[in-house]
Amino acid sequence: GAGVSQSPSNKVTEKGKDVELRCDPISGHTALYWYRQSLGQGLEFLIYFQGNSAPDKSGLPSDRFSAERTGGSVSTLTIQRTQQEDSAVYLCASRPPVNTEAFFGQGTRLTVV
Amino acid sequence: QKEVEQDPGPLSVPEGAIVSLNCTYSNSAFQYFMWYRQYSRKGPELLMYTYSSGNKEDGRFTAQVDKSSKYISLFIRDSQPSDSATYLCAMSAVNFNKFYFGSGTKLNVKP
Numbered sequence: 001g002a003g004v005s006q007s008p009s010n011k012v013t014e015k016g017k018d019v020e021l022r023c024d025p026i027s028g029h030t031a032l033y034w035y036r037q038s039l040g041q042g043l044e045f046l047i048y049f050q051g052n053s054a055p056d057k058s059g060l061p062s063d064r065f066s067a068e069r070t071g072g073s074v075s076t077l078t079i080q081r082t083q084q085e086d087s088a089v090y091l092c093a094s095r096p097p098v099n100t101e102a103f104f105g106q107g108t109r110l111t112v113v
Numbered sequence: 114q115k116e117v118e119q120d121p122g123p124l125s126v127p128e129g130a131i132v133s134l135n136c137t138y139s140n141s142a143f144q145y146f147m148w149y150r151q152y153s154r155k156g157p158e159l160l161m162y163t164y165s166s167g168n169k170e171d172g173r174f175t176a177q178v179d180k181s182s183k184y185i186s187l188f189i190r191d192s193q194p195s196d197s198a199t200y201l202c203a204m205s206a207v208n209f210n211k212f213y214f215g216s217g218t219k220l221n222v223k224p
Binding site for chain 2: 059
């Protein structure tokens with residue numbers, strides 16, 4: 001596709017359920033980032049994948065959060081036992097190997113009720 | 114103290130005005146500086162990026178970086194109602210392992 005694709009665009013889940021958020025980066029982009037944006041806040045870094053290197057997980061807020069990237073392409077962010085404070089927009093971005101610019105998807109709006 | 118500080122606004126200007134948006138930062142390792150525009154309920158869209166200090170112009174937009182002051186700016190000339198959005202500054206060190214974002218400035222350009 002032409003841009004970074006995220007699915008679902010909206011997700012409402014009950015507290016305590018697990019959710020999976022998907023990101024399809026731009027073809028050929030080796031770097032992939034997950035960020036979280038809470039209402040009226042800036043972007044909070046979660047995790048960074050670069051090629052086959054070990055991911056930088058330093059931004060994951062708790063062990064309920066995990067992410068993987070299969071085949072250097074599609075990434076899935078999993079939140080286990082969701083809490084109301086997990087409600088936010090989860091944004092994925094990808095970056096090509098040479099350039100500096102990161103391109104964002106439209107985000108997944110997660111609401112935990 | 115946050116690594117990147119940005120005035121949240123909101124900033125309201127009449128159509129045609131020159132808009133100045135700014136960010137300050139504390140980490141001298143930052144070398145790459147970006148501005149993103151985010152419309153309501155959309156993902157951030159890259160507007161401009163610059164490397165190190167200096168100016169960069171693209172149409173009505175000019176980005177300035179002053180590394181000695183740890184201060185970056187985005188100027189919008191002849192602002193249009195379609196420029197109404199939240200503007201996020203972002204920066205990174207050379208390893209690009211993460212981008213550090215400001216909290217965003219909400220801009221409203223009134224017709």
